[in-house]
Amino acid sequence: MRLTLPSSGxxxxxxxxxxxxxxxxxxxxxxxxxxRNHELVLSWIEAELAAGRLAVGQRLPGxxxxxxxxxxxxxxxxxGIRVLEAMGVVRAGVGSGPGAGTVITANPAVxxxxxxxxxxxxxxxxxxxxxxxxxxxxxxxxxxxxATAPSMETAAALLDDMDAPGLATAEFLRLDALFHVAxxxxxxxxxxxxxxxxxxxxxxTYTQQLTSRLPDWNTTAERLRAxxxxxxxxxxxxxxxxAVLIAAHIEGFYREAxx
Amino acid sequence: MRLTLPSSGxxxxxxxxxxxxxxxxxxxxxxxxxxRNHELVLSWIEAELAAGRLAVGQRLPGxxxxxxxxxxxxxxxxxGIRVLEAMGVVRAGVGSGPGAGTVITANPAVxxxxxxxxxxxxxxxxxxxxxxxxxxxxxxxxxxxxATAPSMETAAALLDDMDAPGLATAEFLRLDALFHVAxxxxxxxxxxxxxxxxxxxxxxTYTQQLTSRLPDWNTTAERLRAxxxxxxxxxxxxxxxxAVLIAAHIEGFYREAxx
DNA sequence: CGTTCCGGTGTGGTAGGACCACAGGGCGTG
DNA sequence: CACGCCCTGTGGTCCTACCACACCGGAACG
Numbered sequence: 123m124r125l126t127l128p129s130s131g132x133x134x135x136x137x138x139x140x141x142x143x144x145x146x147x148x149x150x151x152x153x154x155x156x157x158r159n160h161e162l163v164l165s166w167i168e169a170e171l172a173a174g175r176l177a178v179g180q181r182l183p184g185x186x187x188x189x190x191x192x193x194x195x196x197x198x199x200x201x202g203i204r205v206l207e208a209m210g211v212v213r214a215g216v217g218s219g220p221g222a223g224t225v226i227t228a229n230p231a232v233x234x235x236x237x238x239x240x241x242x243x244x245x246x247x248x249x250x251x252x253x254x255x256x257x258x259x260x261x262x263x264x265x266x267x268x269a270t271a272p273s274m275e276t277a278a279a280l281l282d283d284m285d286a287p288g289l290a291t292a293e294f295l296r297l298d299a300l301f302h303v304a305x306x307x308x309x310x311x312x313x314x315x316x317x318x319x320x321x322x323x324x325x326x327t328y329t330q331q332l333t334s335r336l337p338d339w340n341t342t343a344e345r346l347r348a349x350x351x352x353x354x355x356x357x358x359x360x361x362x363x364x365a366v367l368i369a370a371h372i373e374g375f376y377r378e379a380x381x
Numbered sequence: 382m383r384l385t386l387p388s389s390g391x392x393x394x395x396x397x398x399x400x401x402x403x404x405x406x407x408x409x410x411x412x413x414x415x416x417r418n419h420e421l422v423l424s425w426i427e428a429e430l431a432a433g434r435l436a437v438g439q440r441l442p443g444x445x446x447x448x449x450x451x452x453x454x455x456x457x458x459x460x461g462i463r464v465l466e467a468m469g470v471v472r473a474g475v476g477s478g479p480g481a482g483t484v485i486t487a488n489p490a491v492x493x494x495x496x497x498x499x500x501x502x503x504x505x506x507x508x509x510x511x512x513x514x515x516x517x518x519x520x521x522x523x524x525x526x527x528a529t530a531p532s533m534e535t536a537a538a539l540l541d542d543m544d545a546p547g548l549a550t551a552e553f554l555r556l557d558a559l560f561h562v563a564x565x566x567x568x569x570x571x572x573x574x575x576x577x578x579x580x581x582x583x584x585x586t587y588t589q590q591l592t593s594r595l596p597d598w599n600t601t602a603e604r605l606r607a608x609x610x611x612x613x614x615x616x617x618x619x620x621x622x623x624a625v626l627i628a629a630h631i632e633g634f635y636r637e638a639x640x
Numbered sequence: 641c642g643t644t645c646c647g648g649t650g651t652g653g654t655a656g657g658a659c660c661a662c663a664g665g666g667c668g669t670g
Numbered sequence: 671c672a673c674g675c676c677c678t679g680t681g682g683t684c685c686t687a688c689c690a691c692a693c694c695g696g697a698a699c700g
Binding site: 443444445459462473474475476477478481482483 | 649650651652653
């Protein structure tokens with residue numbers, strides 16, 4: 123239960139490694155607190171990020187440079203960077219010039235999304251829990267959405283797109299998901315927007331399966347369109363409680379699909 | 382135990398172009414959809430998980446075995462496994478015997494937690510958003526908590542621990558965090574419990590800084606203890622709305638600290 | 641017969657070197 | 671001036687060889 127090194131708590135287990143053995147595994151300086159080498163990379167980058175020496179949009183030093191700087195092998199540096207990529211903190215690109223190399227990004231949604239998918243796959247995260255959470259987040263977001271938020275225009279455009287005749291079901295659902303995410307973003311909370319985005323992604327296939335259980339898709343789609351318009355109007359201040367409307371909207375869909 | 386490759390006929394054929402192109406390096410004519418090799422490992426394990434061939438508690442094949450099976454190098458296999466570890470899907474342990482090797486776990490909280498920390502560090506995730514989200518999740522959880530949930534006993538024990546005289550501030554905060562997480566878990570939603578746990582972890586240092594701005598810690602601690610008891614009683618049905626109480630509890634703390 | 645010790649074995653962790661595919665940028669040639 | 675080739679730096683991959691670790695079974699000892 124080591125609470126040392128508070129600024130970077132990735133190392134949960136001691137896992138006392140091999141590097142303090144005289145000179146073999148490199149880094150004779152020691153004092154890594156039992157951290158594996160790739161975690162060393164993680165905590166270093168976290169510190170650089172927190173100190174402002176690295177910022178979104180900048181490029182990370184090359185893998186070889188990172189490895190040399192931290193006295194680890196390139197493989198260890200790569201492992202750390204790989205984790206960062208999975209967390210949506212960086213984006214790797216080959217070649218040279220702008221856009222190449224490892225660039226710092228800020229995409230919390232990918233981190234949550236992929237992790238959620240895995241835990242759903244391992245049957246330790248019931249889909250009902252995700253749906254329930256989604257309902258909670260969206261209801262809150264609708265209640266706090268600002269009519270003047272830029273994403274509200276995006277939402278309006280998506281509504282028009284969804285009116286296109288002969289739209290395939292999958293395409294409709296995709297636009298639907300984007301619409302809901304746009305609403306969540308209109309509340310101005312980055313975290314909740316990211317969570318909504320991840321949640322929708324992790325239950326996307328599930329939602330598609332649900333549509334096949336509907337009695338008549340066209341009728342449902344028409345109703346969804348109308349409800350979307352009503353929610354959008356309500357956020358604009360045109361009568362009605364957005365939170366109530368969106369809660370009914372979501373619950374109605376799952377109920378009709380036979381939840 | 383030999384795991385079989387997801388049928389797909391061409392498993393016998395070199396799935397990896399590494400063997401075609403003069404036996405060097407990967408993916409010349411990739412039929413892997415442009416997927417990097419470590420992503421191949423990820424999708425394979427996800428498939429095995431979804432198919433039930435891998436389950437929580439079981440051990441993953443050794444890194445060397447995974448590498449050979451997917452026709453990738455051990456380094457690539459390790460990168461994939463490292464990502465899984467960061468997502469809380471597996472846990473790596475050296476040595477032999479039970480507990481050693483790469484064991485499948487289910488710990489969504491670590492994934493969200495570490496990712497959140499990084500995005501806070503990169504200044505793309507305001508702490509206020511996290512606090513706001515925490516308030517939302519906890520209020521909901523308190524309103525849906527079951528008095529008979531096992532974690533309610535844990536919560537009660539934590540309350541007693543917090544009554545210990547001469548408790549250090551940091552230790553009190555640690556117990557406090559565990560208490561709130563226990564309450565969230567009592568609502569029975571795995572995802573929300575995991576999110577709460579991550580959120581608390583990612584703002585832990587921030588909370589500790591806040592305490593230094595309080596006029597008198599002892600007074601505040603006494604008030605927090607009383608409020609905790611009241612919330613716990615309310616969930617047990619002993620009068621009062623748990624959601625209202627916990628919302629006031631959280632908001633009160635941040636207000637007193639000068640939010 | 642029980643106990644202790646020691647090496648074998650399999651696991652993750654690490655290092656280092658090598659090569660490939662890619663994308664620019666600079667320089668040379670037309 | 672324009673075109674095209676090579677040089678350079680980047681991530682991506684592979685291989686091989688180690689180390690540290692923890693169990694486990696057989697050998698040696700009391």
